[in-house]
Amino acid sequence: MYLAEAKKITIVILGAFLNAIALNFFLIPANVYSSGFAGLAQLISGMLDFFHAPFSISTGVLLFLLNIPITIVAWKKVGKSFTLYSFLSVALLTLFMELLPVKELSPDIILNAVFGGVIGAVGVGFTLKFGASTGGMDIVAMLLSRVKDKPIGTYLFAMNGLIIVCAGCLYGAEKSLYTLVALYASTRVVDAIHTRHEKLTVFIITKKSLELKTAIHAKLVRGITMLPAKGAFTGEDKEMLMMVITRYELYDLEKIIEEVDPQAFVNIVETTNVVGFFRKD
Structure with a gap:
């Protein structure tokens, strides 16, 4: 640290x-x-x-x-x-x-x-x-x-x-x-x-979804959608966390994932627009 x-x-x-x-x-x-x-x-x-x-x-x-x-x-x-x-x-x-x-x-x-x-x-x-x-x-x-x-x-x-x-x-x-x-x-x-987009959508496939969710909520004021996922080759049950962040929060999120579950698969997608509620109080 x-x-x-x-x-x-x-x-x-x-x-x-x-x-x-x-x-x-x-x-x-x-x-x-x-x-x-x-x-x-x-x-x-x-x-x-x-x-x-x-x-x-x-x-x-x-x-x-x-x-x-x-x-x-x-x-x-x-x-x-x-x-x-x-x-x-x-x-x-x-x-x-x-x-x-x-x-x-x-x-x-x-x-x-x-x-x-x-x-x-x-x-x-x-x-x-x-x-x-x-x-x-x-x-x-x-x-x-x-x-x-x-x-x-x-x-x-x-x-x-x-x-x-x-x-x-x-x-x-x-x-x-x-x-x-x-x-x-x-x-x-x-x-x-860095990135030209103000907002980014992050997909995180992990076996430590609860620990990761808790760590993210402790640091960022962002909502998370949790979806069931399953590995095609291994057949292992996992979960996928989906969230939208601003580009200013990308570094903190990457550090959280690295600390909690370095084996997680992360896909970061550029987001052009968000409709609906975009914050967590």
């Missing part, structure tokens, strides 16, 4: 560092925007400078401040472990952004957009893959999935759309187009490392 937690913390640190590199060395110097709360923090910081405000706040500090109210709500509604790692990721990202200089490595805006999007996405993708998050919209996604089954993509699209429009207003239409390039590159890389 300690080894797993140490591995998780290491990934969170690495993810935050990669995101800081992407922002300070590629996106911020080129006035190309990231997605989600990081892009929103860039936008607010840029607007303060653009309109010659009497004070300025760095992108890293703004990102930290934007995440505070979300983190407080998530601590009560989502769970302490997920929220703690998410806040740690945001705090480390802020720290790395303050320590690293904002420096332009290349005057080529296409290189800045592509490499900024890809490097940041590698950090985000691996952070999600190991059961943590980078805060911001990831926490909003978890909150929405626990309160009501609403597609997070709609909100993310609206926020990114606002960022793109404002980028065009401040720095010209060309910056908006390059921001789109960065967002596209980022999305593709995160999809390749």
